[in-house]
Amino acid sequence: MKTKYILPILIALPIWIVTLLPSCSLDYDPLDTYSDVTEGVDDEGTATVAFKDKAAVTSHRQTLLELFKNGQEHWYLDMLLLAESHADNAYAGSPNSETTPFEVNSIEGSNTNMRRDWNGHMGNIAQANKMIVFVDSVSDPTLTEAERRQFKAEAKILRAMIYFDMVRIWGNVPLVTSVAGDITSETVEEVYPAYFPPQTDALTIYQQIEEDLLEGLQYAPDNDPRNKTQLSKSVAHALLAKVYAEKPLRDYDKVIQYADQLAADGFGLVDEFGDLFGVTLSDPSAPPSQTNKAIDAKARNLKESIYEAQFFPGNASWVTWMFGRPLEDWTFYFTWAKWITPSRDLIRTFTSEPGDKRYEESVVFYECDWSIYYPANHYAFMYKTRSAYNSIIKLRYADILLLKAEALIGKGDLNGAAQIINQTRRRAGLHDLPASAKTSKESITNAYLKERRLELAFEGQRWFDLVRLDKVEEVMNTVFDKDEGRPPMAMPYTSLSYVLPIPQDVIDQNPNLVQNPGY
Incomplete structure (x- = not known):
């Protein structure tokens, strides 16, 4: 009998399983059972199916819509530790082997936060891929073509959102857009790369993010002002504005375009x-x-909320x-x-x-x-x-509006940037920027970074702002001397600090991964 295994969608298959693949003691053929990937067999009993009917698809869609809500640890808690405590906004708070390295710049691949975040994000990508890959093959005629297109579009926007966080944290990461097939003694060489994917360069990851968002825009639902938990066109607009502000695909005209599109979608600053x-x-x-x-x-x-967990x-x-x-x-x-x-x-x-x-x-x-x-x-x-x-707000209009100011600075429109910065300042009860803030690109950039810091404090933005604008060394190598509450810096920040270490456990399981330089 052919040795066959249907395994959950994993990124790093433990080595001990690989060594057992030829063994008949693992003769397992669960085609009539359910797994993380399959839901049994088709009507003829000849092929596995991911979704047996429309109800299974809509159930999985709900799972995708709740990933942010149910992933508070890796989507939110650890993101704040990285973006706030690894920057100058916060101390670790509860010093221990998990948190202190972020505060003093001594993060290593053995850090347990890094491991759970990597595994959490890659697991979420696998869940998005399941919808993208299999929704079109569902045989239930009650699942309409419009629904299939919408659900796939939502999953692509979600996958783009996850990869956007991953590429900013780790740089080169595995690009997984398919679902690994069954491992059998006959297919192990063919399937092996899907379970042990190598890293893909950051530019290619960004290009995939861009592609997913542009494709998702075609069939995702419009923004629903009554429900900001949806993966809507407006979520894609916001993510595209953020993507085009980053160095690999930087295009300030497109940042402005998608920021303006959000205003056209009905978003704006709340009064209070x-x-x-x-x-x-x-x-x-x-x-x-x-x-x-x-x-x-x-x-x-x-x-003002574009995407939130409620x-x-x-x-x-x-x-x-x-x-x-x-x-x-x-x-x-x-x-x-x-x-x-x-x-x-x-x-x-x-x-x-x-x-x-x-x-x-x-x-x-x-x-x-x-x-x-x-x-x-x-x-x-x-x-x-x-x-x-x-609610935990993942995407907020003030963030995108201020990114438009960043784009205007990049294009040399310092007065236009100041006008946007003044919008959030006025709401905060402050006066407009002084004329001196608009006299040079350096002065308006400093005012801009200060405004983003105060407007978006504790929302997971600060570290990525410093990285995007090449301010990490300037800010972080001096803050330890002027902030008497911060413990001593373990290592100075350099250009190698801009991405974090790949979890060592993941590297140990996947020989195709390479640790980021400096770790």
Whole structure:
């Protein structure tokens, strides 16, 4: 009998499985069972099928739509550790072998955060690929052609979003756009590369992201102002603006084009910055406390939110208690040091101009039982994710609007860039930029970076801003001397710091992967 294996969609198949492939003791032919890849056989019993009917497809689509919501660890928590604590916005918060290396620049391939993030993202890509590859072959006639096109478009936008994060974190990563076939003794040589893919250069990854987004635009649904959890055309517009701002495909005209398209889609700045992150308290006239708890988020689906994960009473997030007091339960897990502690350097930047409303929406002070970075009676905490009912916004219009300002700076339109920066400053309660900020490209770039830092603090943007604009060495090699709360730097930041190490466990399992230089 032919030796046959149907395996889950994995990127690195453990070596011990490969060594057992020829063995008849693993004679396993699960064509009549379900797996991560297949849902049984076709009507003739001759071929495996990924989706047995429309219900299976729509169920998998819902899984894709909830990946961000259900992946709070690698999509959000670890992204903040990288983008905020590895930059100058935050300290690690809870010093340990996982977090401290991000704070002091000593990240290695053995870091467990890197491993879970890599595996989480690659697993999510596999889930997107399942829809892209198999939806057209579903034989159920009730699954319309329009639905097939839409579901595939959504999956391509999702895959692009995941790869956009991966390529910015690791640079050269495996490009996987298919689903690995069954491994048998006869097909192992053919299938092997799919389970052990080599890295692809960053430019090619960006080109695949661009292709996925442009193809996804054709059939993805329009933005629904009532539901910002969808993988809509507007999500693709936002991602394209961000992609074209990055060095490999930099095209400032296209950044402006897609930023303007979002405005045409109906997006804009909300009047009150606090509406994006606020909560509804049982007594709105009193401050939050254990007796005056959050009963819901203040708002969802605001016109500024492009893509968000939503949580509700009875279906809440868990990640909020990693950052501070969850306002729906004041004391819940508030017995140990929290992650992503706001840095003194960030706080000084917030208070450098009096009256910035964003400060009190981003940073809060509580009394606690530890004094790692601040006195225990006045300890700083990240405040943007303040209850388990708040949405986590992945894509926000203010981010894209400010990227338009970056594009205008790149094109030499300093006044146009200043006008955009002034929009977010005015909402924050600040005056327009002084004339001196517009006298040179350097001065407007500094004002721009400061504005993005304050507007988007604790939203996973700061590190990538520094990398994109080649500011890592200038900013990070000096912040340790001026921020007395930051522990000593382990290694100076260089151009090799712009990407992080490939997880060593993944390299050990996949001999076709090569560690990034400098690690």
